[in-house]
Amino acid sequence: MRVAVVGAGVSGLAAAHELATSCAGGVDVTVYEKEDCIGGSLARTVAVDDGGAGGGLVHLHLGFMPFNSLTCPNMMQWFEDLGANMERSDMSFSVRTQLDVGGECEWASSNGISGLLAQRSNALSPSFWRMISEILKFKSDALRYLEDCENNPDLDQSETLGQFVQSHGYSQFFQEAYLFPICGWMWSCPSQRVLGFSASFVLSFFLVWSHQSLIVNGCSQSYFNKVRKDLESRSCRIRTNCHVKCISSFDRGYSILKVDGSEEMYDRIIIGIHAPDALKLLGAEATHEESRILGAFQYVSRTLNLPGLFSSHRIPLMFLIMCCLSGIQIFLFRLAASKASLELDQIQGKRGSGFHEDGFKIDPLTNPKQMVLSWTETGARLLVLRFLKQYISVGNLMKNTVIQTRQNVSQHYDLSNDFFSLFLDKSMTYSSAIFKDEEEGLEEAQLRKINLPIHKAKVGRDDEVLEIGSGWGSLAMEVMKQTGCKYTGVTQSVEQLKYAQRRVKEAGLEDRITFLLCDYREIPCHKYDRIICCEMIEEVGHEYMDEFFGCCESLLAEDGIFVIQHVENIGHHYYRTLIHWRDNFMANKDKILALGFDEKFIRTWEYYFIYCAADCILSSWEHQVGIWLLNSKLTSSVLVREGTYLSLSLCNNLQETLVFMYVVE
Structure with a gap:
């Protein structure tokens, strides 16, 4: 079987690696990536001048990817299998922001009271201390809201974060000094846009990421290099600088048309790219469900002029958390996308929160040996299928005309x-x-x-x-x-x-x-x-x-x-009904035989009752x-x-x- 994987980000590489390692040579895998290296935006590292600090160039890594064992167990197992070193991440947060009401606010979550009062005037600010109390209230309100959503599946979950904030009466200072900065940090988008996000999504994210986070030691490119080396050792072809234009389906398989005009055929294609880009590849062949669901996901492009204001030459590698380099698309988790994410299982496997670490959500193959048959098994399979086709015609044998x-x-x-x-x-x-x-x-x-x-x-x-x-x-x-x-x-x-x-x-x-x-x-x-x-x-x-x-x-x-x-x-209900019928049937066995039915008939119906009853209670x-x-x-x-x-x-x-x-x- 020939399988193409479009997109060499986390999703695409995880899929390609699982196929190449689990199918023991039974699958011929080719990975397509339009950039010059694999890894997507996670693999981006740029060199900037240190501003005369004496260190020359500073390498900024733009692909910071935290993860934890609760939300990303498969990702962690993948890293362990690759031999990638993981270490605990300091998920502290600091902010200096200009307030709409005038003035600035600066605070940090690390270094105790000194970090919290990084701006000394905050010690005498009633608005600041009200914000601290509202942070505690925010956690309590969020937990209560999520509990209500979980206990009441029919509860309307179309509330936006803005509506949640308004209904719970949070101050403008809390929004500008805490909520907007921390959400803008997480999703790298304009602060006010987060108010249109789904409340259940944002609050769930805060809850999940309260756990200890890990990162790959060094940078993301270190494990991408390991993945590439391992894939190539398993005869997997990785084609960078190869832009796929469109995907078409035929009776004999699927076609990939590249920008250069060349075309290749595959038995299966895995698409591991952004939803809008996936829709472009599918073109007119996208189903109504695919267009509706994938079309709900939107991205925004961000541009940042990287500063040359690094004062310490002792920092050889820096992590820029907000991926805001020109050309990088940031996912906006609006209400429509939140609703669409609940329907993604109609068109694909599993889904996450729109982050890189959500690229490996589907469990690895549990019994891959069944995918590759020996010559004996292949021959037996052909003989059995040939025999069955003489008696079974799918869709015709029991047509309810x-x-x-x-x-x-x-x-x-x-x-x-x-x-x-x-x-x-x-x-x-x-x-x-x-x-x-x-x-x-x-x-x-x-x-x-x-x-x-x-x-x-x-x-x-x-x-x-x-x-x-x-x-x-x-x-x-x-x-x-x-x-x-x-x-x-x-x-x-x-x-x-x-x-x-x-x-x-x-x-x-x-x-x-x-x-x-x-x-x-x-x-x-x-x-x-x-x-x-x-x-x-x-x-x-x-x-x-x-x-x-x-x-x-x-x-x-x-x-x-x-x-x-x-x-x-x-x-x-049906189990008990069938057992009653079976008991009545067996109690009247002699009367049934007297009607002209034989022992074979009795055994058939007894089996029928028991089989159906077992199916009802177990299914x-x-x-x-x-x-x-x-x-x-x-x-x-x-x-x-x-x-x-x-x-x-x-x-x-x-x-x-x-x-x-x-x-x-």
């Missing part, structure tokens, strides 16, 4: 009504119950489950209700009992239809309840005030979701309500049946979250109200 769906339903639900009655409860409900406690029986739990969609749909006496997947009529009987509405249910099971119609006839409700034998795509045109669908959507198939919701849209009246109960790792410990609400005026595929995320493809012009049921233990 009308005919295929009818066959699937018949093979399962039409076995025998007497058979299902031997393990289901008296209501003949064949979906997950919802249990109140460990002692509750199946029948009571199923009744609670039936009542839930009726309640969510807000069914009234004058409503016409459509149930897609009506089963043996349990919901039909209950909704009629509670509301007296007019009900229509559809099923593709002949046996279910017979059973449900008999129940209706015995209850004398034939004028209020109608059952149809048809697919959801064959339901006669009519407008219904309420549509209910319980555990049927799983049988639709992903490729038919748009068609399913299109049919529902055409059947739902204006301002109607659509309730869907879907299966999604509902854990203990997720967040036991749930999802409930979702779609506002009646939405015109795009957006779900308003009331529970865990559910990915569905909705009709773009769905105008009615759609409700997904959700129950958490």
